[in-house]
Amino acid sequence: MLGPVILAASRSDKMRRIVSAAPVTKPVVDRFIPGETVDQVIPIVTDLTDKGLEVTLDVVGEDITTVEQSYAARDAYLELIGRLKALGLGTRAEMSVKLSMFGQALDEGHELALANVRPVVEAAAEIGTTVTLDAEDHTTLDSMFAIHEELRKDFPQTGCVIQSYLFRTEDDARRLAANGSRVRLVKGAYKEPASVAYQDKAEIDKAYVRILKILMAGEGYPMIGSHDPRLIAITQDLARRAGRKLDEYEFQMLYGIRSDEHLRLAAEGHRMRVYTAYGTDWYGYFMRRLAEKPANLLFFVRSMITK
Ligand code: FAD
Numbered sequence: 001m002l003g004p005v006i007l008a009a010s011r012s013d014k015m016r017r018i019v020s021a022a023p024v025t026k027p028v029v030d031r032f033i034p035g036e037t038v039d040q041v042i043p044i045v046t047d048l049t050d051k052g053l054e055v056t057l058d059v060v061g062e063d064i065t066t067v068e069q070s071y072a073a074r075d076a077y078l079e080l081i082g083r084l085k086a087l088g089l090g091t092r093a094e095m096s097v098k099l100s101m102f103g104q105a106l107d108e109g110h111e112l113a114l115a116n117v118r119p120v121v122e123a124a125a126e127i128g129t130t131v132t133l134d135a136e137d138h139t140t141l142d143s144m145f146a147i148h149e150e151l152r153k154d155f156p157q158t159g160c161v162i163q164s165y166l167f168r169t170e171d172d173a174r175r176l177a178a179n180g181s182r183v184r185l186v187k188g189a190y191k192e193p194a195s196v197a198y199q200d201k202a203e204i205d206k207a208y209v210r211i212l213k214i215l216m217a218g219e220g221y222p223m224i225g226s227h228d229p230r231l232i233a234i235t236q237d238l239a240r241r242a243g244r245k246l247d248e249y250e251f252q253m254l255y256g257i258r259s260d261e262h263l264r265l266a267a268e269g270h271r272m273r274v275y276t277a278y279g280t281d282w283y284g285y286f287m288r289r290l291a292e293k294p295a296n297l298l299f300f301v302r303s304m305i306t307k
Helices: 002-009 013-021 025-032 038-050 067-087 109-126 138-154 169-178 201-217 229-241 259-267 283-292 294-306
Strands: 054-059 093-097 131-133 159-163 182-186 221-225 250-254 272-278
Touching (some): 002 283, 002 294, 013 025, 013 283, 038 054, 038 067, 038 272, 054 067, 067 093, 067 109, 109 131, 109 138, 138 159, 159 169, 159 221, 169 182, 169 201, 201 221, 201 229, 250 259, 259 272, 283 294
Parallel strands (some): 131 159, 182 221, 221 250
């Protein structure tokens, strides 16, 4: 029951100010967002890759209000890619981007976001890696898929994310599986109305499995973005039945969540990619992590009370 309340708070400026200013927030944030700068995140990336894990990097930020902020987002990714290049980490680290941070919701936002993300995709390709377009709330997805299609004309490795809680996603999965896309499948982290999304956890999980079957049987590269042990076991089974080799799909989990499982799957020979977010505008990302697991919120509230 708490999840929807926290997700509503994730869009509140007042709550953003209160939570961001609370001194006890930082240690809890650090569990999920291990740095605010490139300098702080690079050692995390090398630590993860030294352990045999792959990485996808997210410079946190969303819901920007000016064109200048969209340019700053683009430049932050370009700086990051420059650092990965210098360290020779290009093939181990991908980028994940939220198009809202690239200006998608501003006037002429679709064109602006495309213009901002293209140089990032180009720079990533130059160092032998790629970019995945994160899925945000359902109102943004037609634009995201159109940008994905446009980018794939020159950079077919560009990935995108689909969310099993949305009714539309089975159709999206069929299209993406047929055209050979890299696709991350997640359950979905936003507050969506019953007119467009399943509200019941069991329904969301069942849809996840139906979509997984579509992706596994298709031409593309499925990226399983989940910490759910049941879905991980089902993935392994479906991949075997589809005759997919271990390098023909991958698992992805978030930094700070089920870290032992990251290592276990990698040790089994799976490609395991850790989604690692960093930056100063962490509020929206952090609140979604709280909403996913009430125990995180209790930990957070307890640390506020005992301080
Ligand atoms: P759940 O049933 O929520 O969780 C299964 C188990 O995992 C829980 O019992 C718990 O042990 C653990 N767990 C899950 N979440 C947490 C948490 N926050 N803290 C502590 N333990 C937890 N969503 C989008 O809408 N768009 C995206 O682009 C997107 N990208 C993602 C990228 C990756 C790599 C991952 C892993 C998730 C992404 N998500 C995205 C979030 C996703 O939609 C889910 O909200 C999130 O993954 C929780 O769902 P789950 O599949 O892990 O299953």
